[in-house]
Amino acid sequence: MHRLEKSFYSKTSMYSFLVLLVLFLSMWVATDQFLHIDMALLGYAISSAIFAVGLTIRMSFWLYRTATNRVASRSMKNLFTKERLKWSAKAVLITLVDNIILQKFIFKRGLYRGIQHLMISWGCLISFAITFGLTFGWMRFDLIDPETYQIVVFNIPTMKMAAHGLFAEIVYNGLNIGAIMVLIGASMALWRRISSYDVKVTQRFEFDILPLLILLSVTVTGLILTVLYTFFDGWMHHYMSLVHQVTVVIMLVYFPFGKLFHVPVRPLAAAVPMSYQEVVKVDTKTCKCCRQPYSNDDQIADVQAILQAQNFDLRLADGTQLSDYCTGCRRRMRALKQMNMEAPKGNPYGPVDTNNGIHLSGFSKKRSEEFYGIDIEQDYKGEKDSEPVSR
């Protein structure tokens, strides 16, 4: 692999090349050595190739990030560990169904948003599948007799269908169905972006609204195209198909670089139940200070490794790291540190004396020295100084 890598400018360019190669070969096979290629779709094919390269570049850079790399590689390792296989498979399945297919968490954010997102995502998935299937020639319809079509997938003849059957209608209208779904979803989203004050707090036009406009222009021109040749005998059809093609090209080229890039990020969500979920309860990390379990050993190890790789030094004097403490204790440590009350009497893990001599707090009573874990005898002999010790 290393040798291969050396023959390219960079890892990313190698991956891009490989992706293009695979695409080209798949076209070669699927179209029976370019015998059945649909030249009308050439523009789409080229922009789809750009889309694939863009996606590869963005995915590569995303995976090189220290944090992503760490989490993704741990998940990969867990996925192929025998003992964890059952749990991992379950985790992937749950994420796939709940998170990606049904998108339950978005419905929890609101029914409106759930419907809106489900419409957009499934509409896009259907349309993308059909578009790529047809442009790369992965799928085609052969007329075997005047009444029957055969669906050919990767040059392998599969099922037959009646040319005017119900199933055929659904297949022909797949793109229209997808387009209508996206149209509904994207309009709902656009309305929300315009009318809700809450989303305006952090909303940016070029990031949040532009992708909606692009999606809408693709669907609207596509639907107009359908209307033109079903009801108007293909009037202006030629110009409209050009306009539609332009919008699709813009969308495909935009996809890897804008908001829509969250789609390929999502599958990483499987890493959470797979590697970090506390439900497994194999090894639960307890706070160094209050002894309460607050996380998972693997996760804290990852966090610490990621921080260290990026030169964050969050170590304390006693060698522990801030992430070894639960969040509550961490907040308290910060406040106490700022007030220089963290360990006024010696033991940093002992109780806090809120009476620091500068600010008398209302309820604090004077306590005996040993309450704070200080050995008076030793101090007296001068063998141990009772200077504040920080952890």
Next chain:
Amino acid sequence: MNKIMYLEFERCIGCRACQAACRECGDHDAKERNYVEYVDFTESRQTFPMLCMQCKDPACARVCPANAIQITEEGVVLSAMEEKCIGCRNCTFGCPFGIPKFDFEKNKMYKCDMCYDRTREGISPMCASVCPSDAIRFIDFDEMQELRRRRTQMNLIEGKKPQEGNKWDYVPEFFGVYTDSNQ
């Protein structure tokens, strides 16, 4: 504009008005993002407020595998972008101060954004605008310097001369320099 969030922990009286105000802020979805906690409940009823530091180089963003935490041009570290956050909570554990909160239902992280819609326009954040004891303030850079200086003087008058080892006793915390420009 060059405003600063100025915290004086020991001024906190534990009324939790800041938390109530936080729940009302735009886009906060009726959930508070700040903390009011006891220093040591078994010792006294002293509380302290806690907010995000809006770090220059935020550990939370660095440990996020989804690259979901964005920093605005003013330097405010925003809550996770909802479409990207995968809900791993690395940010909560990576943050040195334990700030980011997590909504398990909606699968998204949310954290103090200094009421971005308000501070962007130079309006004080919700918590600072309601704090009755001035434990949380949103003030000018100069005012902050003045307060710190006065605090040191007070201690000197009281006969508490800061030494190398304890000079930080005499300086209250400040953070969240809102912008770098036109100091």
